[in-house]
Amino acid sequence: MQKTGIANMPLHSGRAPQWLFKRMVALSRAIVELMIIELGREELLRRLSDPYWFQCLGCVLGFDWHSSGVTTTVTGALKEALRGVEHEFGLFIAGGKAKKALQTPQEIINYANSSGFAPEPLIYASRVSAKVDNVAVQDGFSLYHHVIIFTQQGHWCVIQQGMNETLQTARRYHWLSFTLKSFVEEPHQAVCCNVKTKTLNFTAKESSELRQASVILSQENPEKIIKEIKKINELKLPQRHSVTIHDVKAENLYKILLKTYEKQPKDFESLLETKGVGAKTLRALALTCELLYGTPLSFKDPARFSFAHGGKDRTPYPVDRTLYDRTIEILKKAIEEAKVERTEKLSALRRLAKITQV
Incomplete structure (x- = not known):
């Protein structure tokens, strides 16, 4: 999957x-x-x-x-x-x-x-x-x-x-x-x-350490994490960060961190699934992890460029209603024929099974 x-x-x-x-x-x-x-x-x-x-x-x-x-x-x-x-x-x-x-x-x-x-x-x-x-x-x-x-x-x-x-x-x-x-x-x-957008990507392969460190932090006593987060507010962060110090408000995180502390998530998927853990919580943990453990943050957008009957907005041409209805009828006929053919195949297999059992 x-x-x-x-x-x-x-x-x-x-x-x-x-x-x-x-x-x-x-x-x-x-x-x-x-x-x-x-x-x-x-x-x-x-x-x-x-x-x-x-x-x-x-x-x-x-x-x-x-x-x-x-x-x-x-x-x-x-x-x-x-x-x-x-x-x-x-x-x-x-x-x-x-x-x-x-x-x-x-x-x-x-x-x-x-x-x-x-x-x-x-x-x-x-x-x-x-x-x-x-x-x-x-x-x-x-x-x-x-x-x-x-x-x-x-x-x-x-x-x-x-x-x-x-x-x-x-x-x-x-x-x-x-x-x-x-x-x-x-x-x-x-x-x-x-x-492409500027993306903080926790699912990138290079974010493996970040995910592990985030789980460890989520298991810590909330008071300890809040203390470290307050230090972040006193620092001038590099311009490359897609999250600013104004996004990290310790008082709003305490209840969520208390919940993760009580739950003790076993891995990042379990942490992510925790009710209340949203984008700002993960960003706060990410910045704290980088401050404490030096874990790199990935800003790689997981997006790469790529790219009958007509279209609703007349592009490439107006919808041909007659052709559309004809297609539906053809497919219905094909379905009936497929059902008949399938029935015949099943009957043949049954006959073969009876012969081989004799």
């Missing part, structure tokens, strides 16, 4: 018109069903976790190829497409934009209760992946959209998006469950964006 990519897009206002969104839902359902039949649910998750493939899917569905809205609209169309057929397809989507993102744990629990699988690992993956992108990778983007797509077997991918209002840019983060070795060290396999 590892993070499979990040994509940056300009913020665009507006939403998909109802006539387009209705077609997006229909085409999404056809694509998902056909891919499950032909490739399987796990491969579908792999593709959705690929930022390039996801962007192509948005183009096929007729949305703006470079708009921030492609994330919310495409995942919204997928969620609507699966509504009522989640158990038949064996694929579930929880979460969404703003308040809907906060409902993710309860949605997972509801699906788990009706299908008989354990919700806890999925809830954990949802919560920690969001915490990493919002707190451990401090790139200036605040999450406002989060969905997790998963199977009954516990495989999942996360697609979430943050916003930088100053840059008027959105950044999309993709996660995949199959090969993840760590939530907190180099979780990116491919990072795709066209805007």
